[in-house]
Amino acid sequence: PINPDRLWASLAAMAEIGATAKGGSCRLALSDEDKAGRDLFVSWCEAAGCTVTVDRVGNIFARRPGSDPSLPPVVMGSHLDTQPTGGRFDGVFGVLAGLEVIRSLNDRGLATRHPVEVAVWTNEEGSRFSPPMMGSGVATGVFTLDEILDKIAQDGARLGDELVRTGYAGDAPVEHPMHAYLEAHIEQGPVLEVEEKEIGVVTGAQGQRWYEVTVTGVEAHAGPTPMRLRRDALVASARMVTAVQALGLETPGDACTTVGILDVHPHSRNVIPGRVFFTVDLRHPDAATLAGMDRRFRDAVAAIADEAGVTAEVADFWEFPPTPFDATLVKRVRDAAAGFGFSHRDIVSGAGHDAVYVAGKVPTAMVFIPCEDGISHNEVENIAPADGARGAAVLFEALVATAGA
Amino acid sequence: PINPDRLWASLAAMAEIGATAKGGSCRLALSDEDKAGRDLFVSWCEAAGCTVTVDRVGNIFARRPGSDPSLPPVVMGSHLDTQPTGGRFDGVFGVLAGLEVIRSLNDRGLATRHPVEVAVWTNEEGSRFSPPMMGSGVATGVFTLDEILDKIAQDGARLGDELVRTGYAGDAPVEHPMHAYLEAHIEQGPVLEVEEKEIGVVTGAQGQRWYEVTVTGVEAHAGPTPMRLRRDALVASARMVTAVQALGLETPGDACTTVGILDVHPHSRNVIPGRVFFTVDLRHPDAATLAGMDRRFRDAVAAIADEAGVTAEVADFWEFPPTPFDATLVKRVRDAAAGFGFSHRDIVSGAGHDAVYVAGKVPTAMVFIPCEDGISHNEVENIAPADGARGAAVLFEALVATAGA
Ligand SMILES: NC(=O)NCCC(=O)O
Ligand SMILES: NC(=O)NCCC(=O)O
Numbered sequence: 089p090i091n092p093d094r095l096w097a098s099l100a101a102m103a104e105i106g107a108t109a110k111g112g113s114c115r116l117a118l119s120d121e122d123k124a125g126r127d128l129f130v131s132w133c134e135a136a137g138c139t140v141t142v143d144r145v146g147n148i149f150a151r152r153p154g155s156d157p158s159l160p161p162v163v164m165g166s167h168l169d170t171q172p173t174g175g176r177f178d179g180v181f182g183v184l185a186g187l188e189v190i191r192s193l194n195d196r197g198l199a200t201r202h203p204v205e206v207a208v209w210t211n212e213e214g215s216r217f218s219p220p221m222m223g224s225g226v227a228t229g230v231f232t233l234d235e236i237l238d239k240i241a242q243d244g245a246r247l248g249d250e251l252v253r254t255g256y257a258g259d260a261p262v263e264h265p266m267h268a269y270l271e272a273h274i275e276q277g278p279v280l281e282v283e284e285k286e287i288g289v290v291t292g293a294q295g296q297r298w299y300e301v302t303v304t305g306v307e308a309h310a311g312p313t314p315m316r317l318r319r320d321a322l323v324a325s326a327r328m329v330t331a332v333q334a335l336g337l338e339t340p341g342d343a344c345t346t347v348g349i350l351d352v353h354p355h356s357r358n359v360i361p362g363r364v365f366f367t368v369d370l371r372h373p374d375a376a377t378l379a380g381m382d383r384r385f386r387d388a389v390a391a392i393a394d395e396a397g398v399t400a401e402v403a404d405f406w407e408f409p410p411t412p413f414d415a416t417l418v419k420r421v422r423d424a425a426a427g428f429g430f431s432h433r434d435i436v437s438g439a440g441h442d443a444v445y446v447a448g449k450v451p452t453a454m455v456f457i458p459c460e461d462g463i464s465h466n467e468v469e470n471i472a473p474a475d476g477a478r479g480a481a482v483l484f485e486a487l488v489a490t491a492g493a
Numbered sequence: 494p495i496n497p498d499r500l501w502a503s504l505a506a507m508a509e510i511g512a513t514a515k516g517g518s519c520r521l522a523l524s525d526e527d528k529a530g531r532d533l534f535v536s537w538c539e540a541a542g543c544t545v546t547v548d549r550v551g552n553i554f555a556r557r558p559g560s561d562p563s564l565p566p567v568v569m570g571s572h573l574d575t576q577p578t579g580g581r582f583d584g585v586f587g588v589l590a591g592l593e594v595i596r597s598l599n600d601r602g603l604a605t606r607h608p609v610e611v612a613v614w615t616n617e618e619g620s621r622f623s624p625p626m627m628g629s630g631v632a633t634g635v636f637t638l639d640e641i642l643d644k645i646a647q648d649g650a651r652l653g654d655e656l657v658r659t660g661y662a663g664d665a666p667v668e669h670p671m672h673a674y675l676e677a678h679i680e681q682g683p684v685l686e687v688e689e690k691e692i693g694v695v696t697g698a699q700g701q702r703w704y705e706v707t708v709t710g711v712e713a714h715a716g717p718t719p720m721r722l723r724r725d726a727l728v729a730s731a732r733m734v735t736a737v738q739a740l741g742l743e744t745p746g747d748a749c750t751t752v753g754i755l756d757v758h759p760h761s762r763n764v765i766p767g768r769v770f771f772t773v774d775l776r777h778p779d780a781a782t783l784a785g786m787d788r789r790f791r792d793a794v795a796a797i798a799d800e801a802g803v804t805a806e807v808a809d810f811w812e813f814p815p816t817p818f819d820a821t822l823v824k825r826v827r828d829a830a831a832g833f834g835f836s837h838r839d840i841v842s843g844a845g846h847d848a849v850y851v852a853g854k855v856p857t858a859m860v861f862i863p864c865e866d867g868i869s870h871n872e873v874e875n876i877a878p879a880d881g882a883r884g885a886a887v888l889f890e891a892l893v894a895t896a897g898a
Contacts, residue, residue, distance in 0.1 A: 171759065171761055171764055172759040172760070172761055172764075173712060173758075173759045173764075173767070213761075213763075214762060214763060215761040215762070215763075215764075218762055220763065242760075275717060276714045276716065276717045276718075277714065277716075277717025277718055277719070278717075278718075278719070278722065279717075294716070296716070298762060306868070306871070307578060307870060307871040307872075308867075308868055308869065308870055308871055309681045309682065309843070309844055309869040309870040310749060310751035310753060310774045310776075310870070311681065311682075311699070311701070311749055311774075311776055311842075311843035311844035311845065312680060312681045312682025312683075312684075312749075312842070312843025312844055312867070312869070313681075313682055313683075313749070313843070313867065313869075314682070314683070314747065314749070315738070315741045315742050315748070315749060315750070316742075317683065317867070320738070320751075322734060322752055322755060323734060323735070323738045323752075325731075326730075326731040326732070326734035326735050326738075327731070327735060329727060329728060329731035330728070330731050330732060330735065333720070333725070333728045333731075336720045337720050337721075342719065343720070344715060344716055344717075344718070344719070344720065345720070346715035346725075346763070346764075346765055347727055347728075347766075348715060348757070348760070348761050348762040348763055348764050348765070348766065349757060349760050349761065349762055350727060350755065350757050351757075352753070352754060352755050352756075354576065354577040354578045355577070355647070355753070355754050356576055356577055356618075356620040356753050356754065356870070357619060357620070357623055357703060357753040357754055357772045357774060358618075358619060358620075358625065358751070358753055358774055358844075358870065359576055359577075359578075359620075359753050359870045360751055360753070360870075361752075361753060362578070362871070367762045369715045369716075369762060369763055371715075371716055437716075437717070438714070438716035438717025438718070439714055439716035439717055439763075440716065462713075462717070462718065462722070463711070463713055464713065464714040464717070464718075465712055465713060465714040465715070465761070465763065465764040465765075466711065466712040466713055466767070467712075
């Protein structure tokens with residue numbers, strides 16, 4: 089029901105903005121590149137006859153009217169921001185598949201009862217500004233607008249200032265009425281590819297707990313300070329990184345554990361590190377198991393710090409519980425995949441998505457497509473054009489079934 | 494023979510330049526603060542009647558004439574640059590003890606046969622620009638002037654440009670004739686304090702080998718990427734940090750092993766690190782043992798990389814072999830300490846010093862004084878004023894014995 093070549097051409101055009109050496113994209117949230125990507129998207133939506141509004145946290149909504157103006161919209165969407173060395177499809181695919189659905193409705197002159205929208209949520213990645221899923225989090229009341237406007241980037245910029253600078257400090261209220269929400273996305277993992285499934289029917293997302301750990305030892309000279317007298321914050325942190333990995337390997341049922349950032353102070357070749365800061369990301373589909381991981385993680389850090397003669401502070405940074413999606417909408421995605429004869433399976437999302445926050449307020453489902461070697465958050469991230477076309481087709485069917493023909 | 498109060502007051506005045514919150518100093522090589530410290534030193538030397546010259550790598554020589562102008566100078570000295578969170582005495586003590594010796598010679602109207610100089614060597618610390626001991630290394634032919642002028646700082650600045658900017662791109666040739674070299678320094682370790690010795694008679698310096706390690710894995714999403722499929726560059730690096738520490742603990746005879754810098758790429762909370770860079774510093778007083786440590790270190794890194802499915806490149810960055818000082822000059826230091834009745838012991842320097850490079854060309858010795866808790870390369874670095882006075886007195890006696898009364 090959709091135009092695969094147009095979808096692919098749009099993905100390619102977007103990928104030129106912030107293109108990286110190894111074929112990926114770098115459009116950090118509210119950077120110049122993110123602004124350019126948003127501007128391009130808005131121009132496409134206006135050309136497709138949509139009305140574009142921007143809310144106070146920079147979320148963009150492009151609306152195609154429905155036949156009953158009193159009804160709230162069925163919203164598709166995802167994000168256009170990327171990781172520092174991000175791929176061309178993470179987030180972008182969901183946004184441009186949504187646009188492709190609207191373009192295809194236009195091609196066929198199809199009217200829907202509900203208005204249909206494509207949303208671009210601000211800062212889903214949580215890399216330049218953290219935590220992730222900020223725009224959808226503000227829209228659904230998880231975060232207050234004020235706390236998010238005051239977030240400071242890794243590069244020192246304030247989020248509210250960057251919204252103004254890039255022209256995306258809109259005036260629409262952040263509460264956005266929605267009838268239902270549908271997000272298409274690459275799987276970002278290997279399951280669909282390994283099992284040779286064309287579509288993932290996402291039943292929900294695993295829970296996440298993020299932490300910040302600060303380890304404090306004693307700075308001293310790397311030469312004349314005997315090994316036994318050292319209180320080396322990096323040596324202790326290295327053991328903690330190993331313990332975090334062991335926790336992921338040993339916890340049954342698809343646990344994931346990652347240290348993504350680690351900063352050493354004072355960062356000098358011949359100084360025993362006196363302070364180390366690192367981040368920890370723990371994930372599990374089961375709430376009780378995730379709670380157990382939280383305890384084991386804290387215990388391991390405390391025991392290692394004790395043994396190494398350093399102190400370690402563990403601060404909670406961000407979390408969300410395992411989140412199921414709406415059974416009716418999930419079934420609609422499954423039925424659409426089956427209707428086309430696409431091979432498919434139910435799957436739990438390993439990543440957080442804007443859909444997770446929206447699911448707390450509005451019936452929500454997601455459509456996954458496979459990605460090459462299961463690799464994402466990497467410049468080499470890739471999909472087969474045919475997989476993109478199948479995902480957009482399933483999104484089209486589920487959208488039409490939900491918005492009413 | 495020297496004026497302890499004047500010495501202490503000079504140390505205090507210098508410490509005000511780049512003073513840090515916790516009572517230390519930050520005068521990174523060729524920063525604004527380093528320039529201010531050098532300017533203050535030069536003004537003091539001129540007030541003491543010295544002639545000041547600056548060579549092409551920014552080394553400063555303040556000369557008090559000798560009675561025989563045909564003779565090369567006996568040089569005292571050290572450095573004024575500090576670590577990012579450095580102390581008030583590391584380097585500074587040797588420079589200002591040298592100045593105090595010249596001031597005391599002036600007070601007494603004492604003439605020496607050889608001219609007497611105080612040297613301030615450029616960038617001894619090797620923190621902002623690396624490796625360490627650059628100024629003394631150029632003066633003694635270990636490095637070429639051109640390679641050092643082209644060194645790039647952690648902050649991106651070029652050393653040659655920073656010399657010009659701070660006004661220390663002198664025109665004196667880098668080869669500086671010297672009759673002998675004497676450097677006073679804080680021990681930077683705990684030995685003298687623990688053994689309650691007032692003076693360390695430094696017989697030489699242990700050898701050092703510095704490396705840069707780059708570990709390359711595969712960036713991927715922290716959520717949907719199963720633990721068993723990861724090639725996490727930080728997890729592998731953490732094991733290498735642990736192995737480097739184990740090497741220091743297990744090698745007999747005062748081995749020291751340190752990872753001081755570790756940088757994670759792409760530095761995002763929810764991305765499995767694809768690349769880690771870290772520095773390694775291995776030290777031992779015995780050349781054969783140090784060579785064995787080099788082999789074990791390389792083997793450990795290779796084995797861990799192999800097991801973790803990542804690659805690791807080890808690059809040699811800097812090294813010098815265990816370096817003995819001149820027996821005659823060392824005896825002069827020992828005799829001076831004994832003559833004053835100061836408790837003393839022979840000691841091998843755990844740190845590199847400008848004296849190590851100078852020792853390759855010119856008879857050299859060092860005088861150590863204790864520092865509080867053996868702590869250095871730390872803002873809390875401290876000495877007892879009486880220890881400083883004793884060290885300057887020993888320096889005075891050894892200088893006079895060498896320069897000829
Ligand atoms: N898809 C994605 O990267 N979302 C950000 C939150 C997460 O790391 O799961
Ligand atoms: N004293 C000192 O820190 N020298 C720099 C070279 C070294 O780290 O040993």
